[in-house]
């Protein structure tokens with residue numbers, strides 16, 4: 001049973017870690033094939049990289065336990081025999097202490113970045129600014145429910161030449177982002193965040209339950225294979241993916257307003273014949289006047305053309 005009905009129930013955390021395990025496994029399998037195929041090539045850095053912007057303790061707190069994201073990826077890499085370097089960022093001091101303890105007991109190659117990822121990640125980017133060999137990298141953002149998604153920080157990595165093949169994975173609550181906007185906090189909509197990250201292929205997972213938790217996977221390669229489809233990922237260019245992204249970007253009233261054709265304001269139209277309340281037919285000055293009837297139909301048609309429902313923002317651009 002879930003312990004809490006809040007934004008993050010333990011049931012949700014278990015699903016998140018299980019999905020993350022499958023996503024990371026599918027990603028490592030793809031990268032392993034690339035590293036094997038191009039083994040020894042100087043243009044390719046021969047070690048995969050994992051950057052966790054919100055490492056946590058490396059362990060799932062609460063019921064049952066189990067590995068957290070920071071230790072899931074290196075554990076999988078050991079099993080799949082993929083050489084991997086991990087960069088783990090965490091800012092909360094007690095969580096950091098636990099992370100150091102858990103990493104000390106784990107197998108793998110780790111660098112812990114202590115502090116706010118908005119400072120540590122640009123420093124990491126500066127270290128790689130002159131690197132040319134391509135580094136296959138997975139960047140993961142899994143903030144707290146109310147965390148702002150730091151797209152500028154993410155972009156300082158995606159813009160590096162050596163990270164042009166970096167894939168980005170976000171775990172976010174659509175509902176929390178919309179609520180933050182509703183409270184007047186300056187937050188981008190999810191579709192704006194997608195555009196800001198600026199990758200060619202964007203895959204979204206079916207939103208989960210009331211808080212609309214979802215994973216978004218960004219890549220410049222068409223990474224969406226059967227494994228991702230089984231995890232309920234769709235490209236946002238597909239009807240279903242686009243529909244999910246819209247639902248997570250806009251509130252219900254916003255979506256309804258976009259779909260609702262606006263009725264013409266008849267009172268503002270000059271010379272509009274009045275409707276006779278008694279007969280329900282055209283009355284007043286134009287009663288029985290064929291010209292008035294034609295005029296009304298012409299005005300209605302013109303207004304109808306103008307009132308066509310607006311199209312939703314151009315997902316075809318992503």
Ligand SMILES: C[S@@+](CC[C@H](N)C(=O)[O-])C[C@H]1O[C@@H](n2cnc3c(N)ncnc32)[C@H](O)[C@@H]1O
Pocket residue numbers: 053054055056057058059060067068069070089090091092095115116117118142143144147
């Ligand atoms: C949801 S938890 C991460 C859970 C982890 N990804 C896992 O699967 O086990 C979010 C973590 O991000 C950390 N955090 C929040 N904002 C941060 C920031 N700006 N920089 C670094 N860490 C941050 C929090 O202290 C917290 O430990």
